[in-house]
Amino acid sequence: MTLDSETKAVELPEHHGDELRLWLRLLTCTTLIEGEVRSRLRERFDVTLPRFDLMAQLDKVPEGMTLSDVSKRMMVSNGNVTGLVERLVESGHLDRRTSDVDRRVQVIRLTKAGRAEFRKMAAEHELWIADIFRDLTPKDVRELMRLLAKTKTSAQKSARARGDRG
Template identity: 45%
Template sequence: MNQIDVSHALLKDAQELGHEARAGRNDHAVLKLWLRMLACTTQIEAEIRKRLREQFAMSLARFDYLAQLYRHPDGLKMRALSRYLMVTGGNVTGLTDELEREGLVQRADSPEDRRTFIVSLTAKGRSSFEVMAKAHESWLLELFDGIDAKSVQRMFADLGELRVHLVNHNNASTSKEKT
């Protein structure tokens, strides 16, 4: 079987899976693309969630929380952490309580506002996250193994173009709403 035949067989298989199965033959290409992107994201996320749970007894939400703090070594105010994670303050407080009990994060009073806490990783939290992040990276490499580098770069560029388009579209919509 040549490369084109393999690609066609894989495409046929992909069309029978998950979210894409909801699309009809006559549906717009954009709808089919959206469903395919959603299916891929859902499938990758489910696998990452499973592996984090099995290997580290860690939820994806907790991993994302630790990742944000890892990117900000001086810590973050709870409000900023909530914004970065796109969750409510209550969710951040609950995660902070759990992770603090486990010795992975610490809270300190903000020097600017005594009503605010700055949350940061402890040494244990930093080293634990580094181990998980290394595994996370290897899982993604494994999941994308078999897709050639040129295809990965092309998808990255195409999705970047989509992202810019969406930001511009949303900004234009917001401007129209204000007038």
């Protein structure tokens, strides 16, 4: 018993290396895919990933969203969205108007041109993603979906437990 506790001493203060390796692998996968998508978007459509992401959010809601909504959905800061929207309005992709009921609120929508351009990009984008995940069987995909859902819940719980607000 004494011997046993000695041999295991190195990993005694709890063994958390597996979770760390998992996190690094998750990060590597995402970085890899994100970089690939970013390259293709630039090369094929000369658009940045953040702009594409913002347009993707808006495409789902024809009646438009507030900046706060976008900010929450994209999980980025308010100030970030302000700047992104500014440039997309400038380039004619977005339409922006102040809410009638609350003059603090800015409602943004895709313009007709913006929507058309986004749909064109989104169609190709979907094929890229399919190609990137080509080696995964439908069962792999289902299983990953399940495990990532569990991961998300776990992470959210951990964040909430800490205090959540800085």
